[in-house]
Amino acid sequence: MIERYYLAWVWATRRLRHYMTKYSVHLISHLGPLRYLFDMPALVGRLMRWLVLLIEFDIHYVTQKSIRGSIVADHLASLPVFDGRAIDDDLPDEDVAVVTSLLGWCMYFDGAANHSGYGIGVLLISLHGDHIPRFVRLAFSDGHPVTNNIVEYDVCILGLETTLELGIRQMEVFGDSNMTQNQFADALATLASMIDIPAEATVHPLLIESRSIPAYCCLIDEAEFDNGLPWYHDIYQFPRLGAYPEATTAKDKRTLRQLATRFVICGETLYRRSVDGMFLWCLDHTSAD
Incomplete structure (x- = not known):
């Protein structure tokens, strides 16, 4: 049971790493398993490897005072998946009755974050296949912290602003980073996050050519x-x-x-x-x- 506790703990840090590396985390839990982990004179095997994985996070341990916070975790633990299926954490589209495809403009957007900063990228594709890229580096002041949600909101708003400037009134919007067609927007966001352009510099529109021979x-x-x-x-x-x-x-x-x-x-x-x-x-x- 102790190993199961720590396996769930390490799994959660892997899924939420982009949040936990930037902020302090308060872990509300029974202190029994934690005390066992830190009081052992010599840890070996999986427990030792898991402890090493947790060192990079700023985790503060808080005694559990209410059981309401563990209801979801207990529910998931009581209904395990045994057939090897991948865990899908997306909400089901239960309220969607009809999905209609619009033959017209498409907008793909994505955000990127790395050690250099944050960037957002938008790609508009017309009915005739014309590509209009736009990307922005997010250099917020300390008074405006950057989170993953803020990055996603800003890039979506950037795309909507661009469509309004072009007079587009109907389009399909895609923001899933796992889509193959969204690689262009992801590349733009990564480029914007890794370069620091001076305020007085002018960057002309990108021209991407395709060559079939060396x-x-x-x-x-x-x-x-x-x-x-x-x-x-x-x-x-x-x-x-x-x-x-x-x-x-x-x-x-x-x-x-x-x-x-x-x-x-x-x-x-x-x-x-x-x-x-x-x-x-x-x-x-x-x-x-």
């Missing part, structure tokens, strides 16, 4: 688009023929000579000598594809 392939395409020659043509011609490109300046020739020292020709193939001594094959556009 960057070196894009560079090859740009270099070979004009004249059809491979990007390494000038480097190849200098050690083989000692020739410089036409209309080059003395500075360009010096740069080409320095650059050519990093390359070597074996047969008809040009290689670049890497820092670890390996030879890297220089590819043109066709070979890269």
